[in-house]
Amino acid sequence: ADFKIGLSNGWVGSEWRTQMIDEAKAAAAAWKDKGVNVEVVVQSANVDVPGQIAQVRNFMSQGVNAIIINPNSPTAFDPIFKQAKDAGILVIATDAEVSSKDATYVGIDQKAWGAAGAKWLAETLGGKGNVVAINGVAGHPANEMRVAGYKEVFGKYPDIKIVNEVNANWDQAQGQQAMQNLLATYPDINGVWVQDGMAAGAWKSIIDAGKQSSIAATGEIRKDFIDIWTKDKLNSGASVNPPGVMASALNVAVLMLQGKELKEPAAAGQYKNAMYLPIPFIDSKNLPEAAKAVDGKPGYYSFTSQLSIEDAEKLFK
């Protein structure tokens, strides 16, 4: 192989992650058409932060050229990434930003992701109403960035009131329970800002309570939900965090390994090392297109998009 790339994933609790890895593998295989042999080695398991650091070390022992990581912590990898870079290994993080100056982030801006949903919700509600938020895991960086995103947007609408925020740990059933409790205690909710799989749960509670006509809520991107959305004509909108981010990162990585230079160095984000990918948005206007894109796929399949090799090449000199 010309390049050996290690993919590190530290959490296997959702289909999204599986799809992420599958798409990355497919992207690597696609380089063959360009005459480049890209070999990927994958480590994907439920591990804690030390466990994922060990994954990186294992890649270093194997002598990979690049490591693409979906990190379990934004800051914990600073020392190990430094060691990796010293060993001549390219490090790219995806899906969650890392603080290391020895790594590059290729993925979406989680804060903008949160803001996009909030903006849709605020506009749908006409700039006023009672809103609740159902968040992921408290203390998790992606969650906190998304929270910061919606807070900033809602802050701009004085008539929108966030009556409560709860955490349902990115668990669909917990999201459903939380929504249930919220509906019972706040009968006058107009909008719900909810992320990922929890959205499906929250919507189930809303539908069970017969309030789908009076409540607008953000949604998610799995085929299962898109089907219900279409069928029940839900008042929903979903920012897309495509599982293709790792594939995009891989394409960027290969180009970097080929020695190409970015037109604009990755310098966005709070850590000044990010290269943000566009965030697609699904609402009732483009829902049919999204539905078509996931047609025939299994229920857990997420609507996706990725930076093709050609798109990626355009970013380089």
Place this chain on the structure above:
Amino acid sequence: MSADALASKPAQNAVLAFLKKPLVVALILIVLLLAVGEWLSPGFASPGQVLRLLIVAALLGIVAAGQNLVILGGREGIDLSVGGIVSLAAILAGNVMNGADGGILPAILVCIVVGAFFGLINGVGVTLLRIPPLVMTLGMLGVLQGLLVVIRNGIPSGRAAPGLSDFVVKPFLLGLPGIIWLWLLIGLAMALLLRRTVFGYRVYAIGSNEQAAFMAGVPVKTIRIALFMLSGAFAAIAGMCLLGYSGSSFANVGEQYMLPSIIAVVLGGTPLSGGKGGYTGTMAGAVLLVLLQSILTTVHIDESGRQMVFGATLVALMLFYGRAKAMRS
């Protein structure tokens, strides 16, 4: 002391003894928590909301039924693998029925068989190989979590049949959804099993002194293996109901039931040492736990605050129960 006072003393003691029963404690606490909930956020104790809470409690309570049996069987009996089995069952059930009512029955069968199968492995490890239950089921949890990844990679995940969803959330009889009736049925069955069958007597026997039970002809291993199989089966049933509750299966849905199912058992007055206690208390324990969690969701405070209050309240609640005897009595 007057004769009157003398006479009333035993009566007082009887009242006190009654009030100290775990089930009574749990029921009183439930009422108390409902009042607190209603006071904090009006509407919390409305019949509709209570019903919805009961549905959630039923899910936990069904997992806790198996957990309860394993704990009663003693020898540090505990089943951490229920978390994995719940998830596995939810996924399998979704695939088997895949949105069709006709698939419900096969799904029930598949789930129970698979749940019982993993319970069987747990039971064999615990009895024949004599691995401590905590270790065996912890290891099994790791295996199951791995298996979930494999399965989700291999086969498409299906959807709950409408019939199943209706069973869990729609009123069925006397305004109560099917799952509540199922839970009550399980409660009744457990009570009969433990109090009116030889199996039940034997469960308590091995829980209190395994060696003595063995010498009295109790088929110790068979019983213990059966307990783990029942635990797996109950977890699987709960997993199916969970699928009905959320409509589609996903990832590690079951993990959130692992430790809470143990807490529900303990709050119900069954000590982890086994050989003592029953399921009625556990049902109350499950309701209590779900109630507490719900109250905390409705209160508008930071997640960190919620967790601190939750942890501290759990410790405080446990003070009402199962405090070990003082060594110097």
Place this chain on the structure above:
Amino acid sequence: MSELIVRGARKAYGATVALSRGDLHLKPGEVHVLIGSNGSGKSTLCKIVAGSVKPDAGEVLLDGKPVTIDGPRAARALGIGIFYQELSLAARRTVAENILLPAMPVKGGVFVDRTALEERAAKVIAEFKDVAGEGFAADVTVDRLRADQRQLVEIMKALATEAPILIFDEPTSALDRAQVDRFFEILRRLKQEGRAMVFISHRMDEIFSIGDRVTVIRDGATVATSAIAETNADTVIRQMVGEREAVFVDAKPPVPATAGDAVLSVANLSGAGFRDISFSVGKGEILGFGGLHGQGQSSVLRAIFGALAHNSGAIHVGGKPCAARTPAEAIRNGIAYVSGDRGRDGTLTGRPILENVTPIHFLRNGLHLARPGALTALVDGPLKALKTKFQDIGQPVNSLSGGNQQKVVIARWLVDRPSILLLDDPTKGIDLAAKSDLFQLIRSLAADGMGIVLYSSEDAELLANADRILVFNSGAVTRELKGEDRTRYNLYHAAYEAA
């Protein structure tokens, strides 16, 4: 020097009054015997003095001054050491560590002083060197010891405290004769040193050979204290049982019953701890197993019962081959087994008496449903036959005294009559009255056609009740005593000769 007075000690567990008025006056330089039937409150009194039970009322005076004993540590500090009837050993620690557990020698304030530990333990162990038996050593963990050896460790642990006041709560129940003799030698020496000792035993001969004074306790209350020299067994027993008719263990061998057809026959049975055992038990016969402790008697009984594997040999029950691999199988074939170690093999701790009596009935009748009402009626007879003392059939079995717990365990075998009854030292810790009841019952069971094997570590019991005695030595039967041969002399001779 160390005079201990207990006045009006009282302790109730819920409705059970364990001790209603415990009085004790212990003088320096004496062995003070405490005697009373099962459940009379002896252990409770001792535990109160040792600080492990909290009394409801009463006072303790040490050298005339009132003291508060609020825990075992406080008792130790006051110079009180104790041997617990149920032992207080850490099974996975070594003998040496156990002996010195209450007061580990340390250096540097926190580190175990191994040298001192070993030296001091060695000193105590040396006292029992030649009687402790095979496998006993300072660095062996307690879980690898036999029951009698564990009891020795508990004795050593009490002795190592070097406390001026020592309490021994049934320290000899598992010991063989040589061990008891050695123990008594030590007690006599301690007496010379002016220490005060409480000694509890249900064996009359021991009491009269070592005691100086005796305090009798009945139904939780101290009845009388008298000098041993001024009393006799008859008087003591009368005091123990109160109004009830005094009972005596008949030391003369009974007229052997004519044994019927063999209900149990064993041929060339060998296994771990026994070899080449052959015997048969006839209908109506009580066959005794004798010899020193741990010569394979228990193992043979457990092997027949399917609780211990055997390597070779044949077992026939009622003429049919029966090699039970589990107790359940043996029970289905009509075999019953009563273990002397009720804590381990007998009681379902914490469960109601009812549940403790029923398991055999379930198994033998292949039942699947349990009806508490019918069961209560069923178990009433056997419990009554044994004169079991209890308040309520739903009461946890461990709220009974040791002796009554044992009766409950025995009762479970009598609900459905077995054809063979194996008794493995069944009277350990049972008082004289209960023993007498039990043996009367056993005799009448035999008369009804049951075949009975009785292993007893008490020779008197064996001689008085067995029709025939097989003497065990090192895992083999070395002598058979029949008819007029059944004498104490012959029994000792056979037991002590080299195998």
Place this chain on the structure above:
Amino acid sequence: MSDATQQSRTGGLGRLIRRYPFLPALIILVALLALNGIFEPRSLGFRAMTGLVSTYLALMMLAVAQTYVVFSGDIDLSAGSIVSLVNVSVIVLMQKWGGDGFSVIAACLAGALIGLACGLINGIIVAGLRLQAIVATFATSIFFTGLALTVLPVAGTPAPEAYWTTYGGRFFGIPFVLYAVVAVAIVLAFLMRMRLTTQMLAVGDDQQAAFQSGLPVTAIRIKGYVFCGLFAALAALCITGDTASGDPLVGGKMTLYSVAAVVLGGSALAGGFGTVTGSLIGALIIGLINALVFFVGTPSEWQNFAQGFAILAALMTGILVSRGARA
């Protein structure tokens, strides 16, 4: 059990294992090292081994922490959240106090104190109030996590460079973590000789018996939890060194691993029997299993399963071997 012949049936291996209960674990460890070496020779290099140790030092510490409660028959399900709490506290304090050498040391001391306090709370709740350890420490784990989230609501906040460059650095050509390992080994060697260790094991063996023997059982159990808190704090310091940042969720997953490590190391979960050495080995076994699964080339979707299965198998093997030898 009641027979003399039982004694003679002990082979040489049996005696060795009774004396060194961690022997089976050690054999598994060596086997894993060999396998890792076969499938990826570089994983046995000095660099990789140092990396392994520095990454798993935290789990090793936490396994030691867990061992001290397991000795007396208890368990601490909050150990991981103590790690999180100490980790974020140390990070926040270092930042607050300026991040120079002195403040780093002061923050570390404060972290140790926090760990100790958490342990004390657990001890008082479990041993003092006599609640059941599994459920009570699960409850406190929720509490400690909440506390950690209050201290640092979101992962981040870099550690002062002085701290993590020390942890990851070398002195006289030898990596710092190896000094740390030696220091810990010495400390543990001393701890093993403490009377308290024997007392804990006696309590784990039979609590009532230990009490009746005059041991201060409650105090001993509380001390076990305090030790646990203290070593959990050390684990947090290691994690802080390896990750150079604070994360209120960092330790959450480590708890059950620490329990597994203790069992892998040959200690009895019921108490009364075991060694800290075994737990250290157990932690490394977990690390090596994870690495091996990858080096063998397991397809990604099977990796989690393979790890879970291998850990279960190792747990079983260890228990079966040591019991076979002890019987």
